[in-house]
Amino acid sequence: MNFFKAALPFFALSAASAQMMVSGIPGAPSPAPAAPAQPAAPQPAAGGAPARPPSAGIFESATAERFADRIFDVNSDSVDTDGNLRWKGKTFSVGDSRIVRARFERYLSMPAGDGDFEKYGAILAEIEAQLAANNDAISPESIRYAWSRLFDAAEYPIDGDSSLVIANLVYLSWRMRDEYETFKTAEADKERDVKTAKSYAKERAEFMEYAADKLKRNSPSRSRNSQSAPTFGTADLGYRLQELQRQVAELAAAKALKESAAAKAVLQFQSQILAFVLERKFQQAQIAAMFYRHIYRGNAQELKVGREQVKDLVQVSNFTPTSDALEMIAIDARKDVSDGMAAVETLYDKGDRYAALERLLETFLLGEHDVKLAVFPSEKREVLRKIYKRATTAKELADAKDWGGVEEVVGEISALAPDFPAREILSKVKTAERASDMALIAAKQAAAIGAADDVKKNMERAALLWPLNPGIQSFNDELLGLTKGISTYVKKFDENLERGNLRDIMDEAPEYGIAFKNDPERAKKLREIVVKISQIDSLIAQAAEFERQKSPYFAWDILENASRIDSSDPVLARAVARLAPEVSDYVKALNRAKAAEEKKAFASALNYYLAAQKIFPASQACRMGIERVAPKY
Amino acid sequence: MKSKTTPIIIALAIPIVSVALAIALIYFKKRNVSGLDEFPYAAYSASPESLRGNRYVLEAQMDVQLANVEGGRVVAALGGREGFPVAVLVPDSLGANISAKQRYALVVRVGEGGRIIAESMEKY
Numbered sequence: 001m002n003f004f005k006a007a008l009p010f011f012a013l014s015a016a017s018a019q020m021m022v023s024g025i026p027g028a029p030s031p032a033p034a035a036p037a038q039p040a041a042p043q044p045a046a047g048g049a050p051a052r053p054p055s056a057g058i059f060e061s062a063t064a065e066r067f068a069d070r071i072f073d074v075n076s077d078s079v080d081t082d083g084n085l086r087w088k089g090k091t092f093s094v095g096d097s098r099i100v101r102a103r104f105e106r107y108l109s110m111p112a113g114d115g116d117f118e119k120y121g122a123i124l125a126e127i128e129a130q131l132a133a134n135n136d137a138i139s140p141e142s143i144r145y146a147w148s149r150l151f152d153a154a155e156y157p158i159d160g161d162s163s164l165v166i167a168n169l170v171y172l173s174w175r176m177r178d179e180y181e182t183f184k185t186a187e188a189d190k191e192r193d194v195k196t197a198k199s200y201a202k203e204r205a206e207f208m209e210y211a212a213d214k215l216k217r218n219s220p221s222r223s224r225n226s227q228s229a230p231t232f233g234t235a236d237l238g239y240r241l242q243e244l245q246r247q248v249a250e251l252a253a254a255k256a257l258k259e260s261a262a263a264k265a266v267l268q269f270q271s272q273i274l275a276f277v278l279e280r281k282f283q284q285a286q287i288a289a290m291f292y293r294h295i296y297r298g299n300a301q302e303l304k305v306g307r308e309q310v311k312d313l314v315q316v317s318n319f320t321p322t323s324d325a326l327e328m329i330a331i332d333a334r335k336d337v338s339d340g341m342a343a344v345e346t347l348y349d350k351g352d353r354y355a356a357l358e359r360l361l362e363t364f365l366l367g368e369h370d371v372k373l374a375v376f377p378s379e380k381r382e383v384l385r386k387i388y389k390r391a392t393t394a395k396e397l398a399d400a401k402d403w404g405g406v407e408e409v410v411g412e413i414s415a416l417a418p419d420f421p422a423r424e425i426l427s428k429v430k431t432a433e434r435a436s437d438m439a440l441i442a443a444k445q446a447a448a449i450g451a452a453d454d455v456k457k458n459m460e461r462a463a464l465l466w467p468l469n470p471g472i473q474s475f476n477d478e479l480l481g482l483t484k485g486i487s488t489y490v491k492k493f494d495e496n497l498e499r500g501n502l503r504d505i506m507d508e509a510p511e512y513g514i515a516f517k518n519d520p521e522r523a524k525k526l527r528e529i530v531v532k533i534s535q536i537d538s539l540i541a542q543a544a545e546f547e548r549q550k551s552p553y554f555a556w557d558i559l560e561n562a563s564r565i566d567s568s569d570p571v572l573a574r575a576v577a578r579l580a581p582e583v584s585d586y587v588k589a590l591n592r593a594k595a596a597e598e599k600k601a602f603a604s605a606l607n608y609y610l611a612a613q614k615i616f617p618a619s620q621a622c623r624m625g626i627e628r629v630a631p632k633y
Numbered sequence: 634m635k636s637k638t639t640p641i642i643i644a645l646a647i648p649i650v651s652v653a654l655a656i657a658l659i660y661f662k663k664r665n666v667s668g669l670d671e672f673p674y675a676a677y678s679a680s681p682e683s684l685r686g687n688r689y690v691l692e693a694q695m696d697v698q699l700a701n702v703e704g705g706r707v708v709a710a711l712g713g714r715e716g717f718p719v720a721v722l723v724p725d726s727l728g729a730n731i732s733a734k735q736r737y738a739l740v741v742r743v744g745e746g747g748r749i750i751a752e753s754m755e756k757y
């Protein structure tokens with residue numbers, strides 16, 4: 001998972017757009033009445049990855065994902081699907097994405113630390129200096145002073161009593177050392193008791209051997225040969241042996257007690273250092289490790305606890321877990337956090353606030369508990385929070401396909417963060433809007449010819465691409481109005497047709513189309529008008545293009561063609577009037593030719609056509625005129 | 634005794650005579666042997682019918698044959714130094730072999746409807 005992707009997949013919106021850009025507006029209406037848009041066949045993804053379903057993927061695309069990654073997943077592979085942060089080969093659990101997001105928002109909303117944070121940082125720096133690794137000959141007094149400063153640090157809320165935890169561990173270690181000495185004394189006493197008991201037992205046994213030998217020597221031969229053994233002193237010997245056993249057992253117990261007291265303190269200390277590292281409280285981990293190094297020497301540096309966790313943390317096979325190694329991880333992480341915050345400050349001051357937000361997010365994941373993040377100025381945090389919140393809003397709007405809203409919010413973000421990639425987003429928004437508009441146009445065209453099914457399909461498509469498209473509502477209103485007054489439309493159509501107001505009919509062609517659904521005669525006339533006006537419009541557009549390309553004679557030639565379709569069209573007349581001054585010489589000759597041809601003065605007409613052709617050799621009108629009149633010369 | 638001014642007079646007379654000869658040549662060129670005027674293209678363009686019945690000399694370069702009609706063929710020619718386009722009916726009776734880019738001096742008549750009809754033609 002990518003918690004940022006999940007958090008702000010905003011730019012799923014780009015999906016629509018992206019797909020459109022790739023496939024050229026799927027289902028986009030053609031000028032002719034639209035056929036139902038066929039979804040594109042799923043394309044197998046490269047590398048055998050499953051293809052997206054075409055319909056479901058309309059708002060998803062690789063572009064969108066890349067975009068979301070870029071914005072909200074500053075390092076897409078830094079957080080895995082289980083919420084684990086991978087950093088320099090180490091893995092930290094940052095927790096559930098929603099919680100992390102909430103923590104980041106809370107961090108942005110919190111007031112920056114005042115001077116307290118700096119004082120707190122100064123205390124920790126002092127402790128670090130006291131316990132620095134190069135200060136190996138540090139005196140117990142200095143350690144005790146550093147320890148006492150932990151209580152000062154614990155006074156600050158940002159510390160979260162971490163310093164107290166370290167202080168307690170140090171104290172526990174010292175108490176353990178005292179207990180260890182006590183246990184060592186007790187052990188010596190027990191060893192002495194064992195020696196005494198052994199001595200007593202040995203003495204008694206030797207006395208009994210001596211007594212038995214003497215008794216044998218003084219007794220008669222018959223008695224000497226008997227098998228009976230003397231019993232004098234046996235009970236005492238047994239008692240002394242029992243005493244010896246008891247003393248040995250007590251000695252073993254004292255030794256075990258001594259070792260367990262030592263082990264318990266070491267384990268607690270090591271566990272806490274590891275816990276600090278795993279919680280990404282790197283400064284605390286570093287200070288704890290420093291204390292540990294000065295309190296415990298030699299073999300105690302090797303970690304006895306949390307080997308499994310350490311192996312998970314550092315996924316390197318030949319890594320030997322020691323407290324020094326944890327300290328190095330902590331130092332490295334703190335340097336990264338420090339560098340990250342320096343980058344944030346620099347980017348922000350340069351005006352690259354969006355990039356600053358990215359870097360802050362990145363740094364926050366690692367250095368959430370670091371003082372450097374806490375002292376980041378509140379006014380800057382507020383600006384970044386606004387950018388972050390607006391991006392979230394934009395994402396929600398994009399999910400709702402409210403492209404107008406997205407445009408507005410993106411504009412706000414751009415005002416706050418000039419480096420925000422607004423153009424990329426807006427182009428995708430525009431593409432989605434345009435696709436919706438085109439579907440709507442297709443619906444209107446379908447309505448113009450009375451193709452109700454196509455109207456429905458294209459309306460659905462327009463709504464899918466842009467549910468809040470204002471054109472949909474107005475078209476719906478028009479359709480609703482139609483159902484109320486078909487007879488009105490019939491009357492209006494007839495009147496306009498009689499007056500030759502074809503443009504007026506064309507303007508309301510969709511409405512007429514619906515109204516004449518059951519009137520084939522008028523529907524046929526309507527279709528002819530729509531086709532005729534569409535052709536004229538198309539030719540006018542071509543002429544305008546030639547005019548733009550500084551080819552006025554070509555433009556005129558095209559308008560001539562349009563005039564042959566319907567010379568009375570007012571839009572065409574305006575286009576002709578606009579262009580005529582530019583081609584007056586040609587028009588004059590051509591008009592004379594036409595007039596002469598109409599009068600059947602074919603010889604004059606031919607000469608005028610030739611004159612006009614000299615001005616515009618590629619003239620289609622001249623060529624056709626010459627072909628017409630030359631045989632009649 | 635030779636006059637000192639004679640060579641000077643001769644030197645001045647030579648260019649004057651040359652210019653006069655050139656002007657005369659141009660004049661006689663325009664007023665060809667038939668004594669006809671050059672074809673007035675501007676007047677024809679303004680009102681072809683107004684020249685009906687007139688005869689002119691048209692020096693033109695043949696461009697393209699436009700059509701075969703009864704009694705002859707219609708040829709597009711570029712007349713005068715400006716190369717104005719005119720359509721000329723060349724009757725079959727002239728027996729002319731017309732090719733593109735050839736230059737002719739034609740005696741033409743403006744007929745009904747402004748039709749320009751070649752009466753004679755001479756390559757030059």
